[in-house]
Amino acid sequence: MPTYLSPGVYVEEVEAGSRPIEGVGTAVAAFVGFAAQGPFNTPTLVSNWSQYTQTFGEFAEGCYLPQAVYGYFLNGGGNCYIVRVGGERDDTGQQGELGGGAGSAQALLGGYRVAAKELGASDISVEIAPATGDSPPEDRFTLLVKRGGAVAETFENVTAKRGRDNVVTRVREASRLITLEEQEAAGAVARPETGTVATLNAPPAPSAVPAQIVADVYVGDVADRTGFGGLEVVDEVTMVAVPDLMSAYQKGAIDAETVKAVQLAMIAHCELMGDRVAILDTPPGLNPQKVKDWRVNEAGYDSKYATLYYPWIKVFDPATGTNGFVPPSGHMAGVWARNDATRGVHKAPANEVIRGAISLETQLTKAEQELLNPVGVNCVRAFPGRGIRVWGARTLSSDPAWRYLNVRRLFNYLEKSILIGTQWVVFEPNDDALWARIRRTIAAFLVMEWRKGALFGLTPDEAFYVRCDRETNPAESIDAGQVICEIGVAPVKPAEFVIFRLSQFSGGTSLVSE
Numbered sequence: 381m382p383t384y385l386s387p388g389v390y391v392e393e394v395e396a397g398s399r400p401i402e403g404v405g406t407a408v409a410a411f412v413g414f415a416a417q418g419p420f421n422t423p424t425l426v427s428n429w430s431q432y433t434q435t436f437g438e439f440a441e442g443c444y445l446p447q448a449v450y451g452y453f454l455n456g457g458g459n460c461y462i463v464r465v466g467g468e469r470d471d472t473g474q475q476g477e478l479g480g481g482a483g484s485a486q487a488l489l490g491g492y493r494v495a496a497k498e499l500g501a502s503d504i505s506v507e508i509a510p511a512t513g514d515s516p517p518e519d520r521f522t523l524l525v526k527r528g529g530a531v532a533e534t535f536e537n538v539t540a541k542r543g544r545d546n547v548v549t550r551v552r553e554a555s556r557l558i559t560l561e562e563q564e565a566a567g568a569v570a571r572p573e574t575g576t577v578a579t580l581n582a583p584p585a586p587s588a589v590p591a592q593i594v595a596d597v598y599v600g601d602v603a604d605r606t607g608f609g610g611l612e613v614v615d616e617v618t619m620v621a622v623p624d625l626m627s628a629y630q631k632g633a634i635d636a637e638t639v640k641a642v643q644l645a646m647i648a649h650c651e652l653m654g655d656r657v658a659i660l661d662t663p664p665g666l667n668p669q670k671v672k673d674w675r676v677n678e679a680g681y682d683s684k685y686a687t688l689y690y691p692w693i694k695v696f697d698p699a700t701g702t703n704g705f706v707p708p709s710g711h712m713a714g715v716w717a718r719n720d721a722t723r724g725v726h727k728a729p730a731n732e733v734i735r736g737a738i739s740l741e742t743q744l745t746k747a748e749q750e751l752l753n754p755v756g757v758n759c760v761r762a763f764p765g766r767g768i769r770v771w772g773a774r775t776l777s778s779d780p781a782w783r784y785l786n787v788r789r790l791f792n793y794l795e796k797s798i799l800i801g802t803q804w805v806v807f808e809p810n811d812d813a814l815w816a817r818i819r820r821t822i823a824a825f826l827v828m829e830w831r832k833g834a835l836f837g838l839t840p841d842e843a844f845y846v847r848c849d850r851e852t853n854p855a856e857s858i859d860a861g862q863v864i865c866e867i868g869v870a871p872v873k874p875a876e877f878v879i880f881r882l883s884q885f886s887g888g889t890s891l892v893s894e
Contacts, residue, residue: 399801404793404796406618407720407721410463411461413624413625415440418435421607422464424464425460443627451710453714456714457717487506489560493563506524507578509574516537521571522536522538593628618655620656620659639663662757664692687774693738711737725786726872810863815849844867844868
């Protein structure tokens with residue numbers, strides 16, 4: 381408290397009795413898979429499809445990662461993190477980038493080596509043209525980069541001499557198509573002759589899917605920031621998908637046991653973090669009975685931090701120009717994000733249309749879903765006149781308390797929001813005044829969630845309780861420096877089975893007694 385020594389009027393700013401808790405984000409996906417270009421094992425934030433293509437390239441044949449990310453944005457997803465895996469390691473143990481190096485189109489242009497930045501790029505030529513302007517210096521020239529015969533990039537009045545207008549420097553700073561390097565080890569490179577042309581004819585781009593891969597590539601290590609381990613440092617992530625696990629399985633790069641090992645690692649990662657859910661895919665080409673057998677006998681997962689969707693969906697594939705089947709995990713993540721934005725995380729992300737889905741690998745019937753729903757397989761079904769919809773909202777947990785996906789995600793949201801919103805409590809005097817402030821802070825937040833429809837009950841007292849008093853904080857816990865607050869909430873659960881009971885009665889008789 382300030383000390384007052386002279387008479388007068390003073391104004392003090394004091395804190396309110398409670399501090400508001402802000403809800404955290406609930407829909408930030410992380411995708412792990414293969415891409416045509418981009419950094420390896422670095423969680424990279426992208427906010428739209430254009431940002432993804434600039435960093436990781438367009439659709440690539442045999443890769444499900446681009447399709448998953450495109451489906452995520454198409455269905456309403458926002459921010460997401462991309463972890464590219466599967467790169468070749470050099471002698472130093474570092475994973476190298478393929479673009480602009482081996483496998484790219486290359487050619488000599490005087491004393492320079494020109495290479496295409498994109499793998500598989502074709503119809504690119506580089507030409508030396510005269511400098512522009514009146515009486516330009518003799519060392520100046522114009523570099524034209526053409527694609528398909530049309531000029532795509534122009535670098536006017538560049539020079540081979542060192543300085544701001546050096547042609548290598550200008551190309552490095554501005555070109556999106558080529559890289560330029562000097563070939564002579566010593567001395568200045570001579571000015572290329574006007575009219576010199578270098579044509580870049582690229583060999584076919586190597587497949588982005590490795591011929592052989594091990595589970596550790598996906599799992600990674602938190603110390604090296606690789607695979608799932610690299611995602612431990614990203615607090616915003618709330619859902620994890622690995623669509624290219626199935627592309628590697630289809631190509632024979634991994635076997636069924638490796639698929640199980642990677643999916644178990646996904647579940648372990650989500651359980652360790654405690655604030656995210658794994659979206660798993662089934663192997664391709666399975667009928668409903670085989671999916672049930674795989675789920676029960678082979679996979680056998682039991683976790684409240686994981687979900688499983690079936691069957692695969694057919695979408696347009698720009699890489700081949702045809703329609704093809706892809707794992708549904710990327711589109712499901714987008715549906716989750718759209719559901720959170722329009723209804724809230726407490727609403728089960730089901731009975732929602734899947735945008736971009738043309739058809740399904742298997743047209744499920746009601747009887748077939750009755751095989752899968754009890755074992756936690758969320759089905760995707762096509763309904764006449766209603767489109768292709770998500771028709772399941774369960775986790776892979778055998779515990780009835782955590783059966784529904786929205787309950788798990790609601791608790792993730794509440795726990796993280798309260799955790800972040802009460803950091804101010806640390807090192808405060810541990811007394812009745814602090815306990816009252818904690819109760820008011822958390823109760824105000826939960827009342828707001830109750831009004832949104834996230835909690836069950838006609839009144840706040842029915843929806844939740846907050847206990848932080850002498851009963852929960854005895855002298856022993858105070859001496860240990862602990863503040864214990866007990867919170868109970870009643871989450872809303874989805875109306876999974878809607879039952880109408882109809883009965884027959886004799887009409888024409890008044891039922892109103894006089």
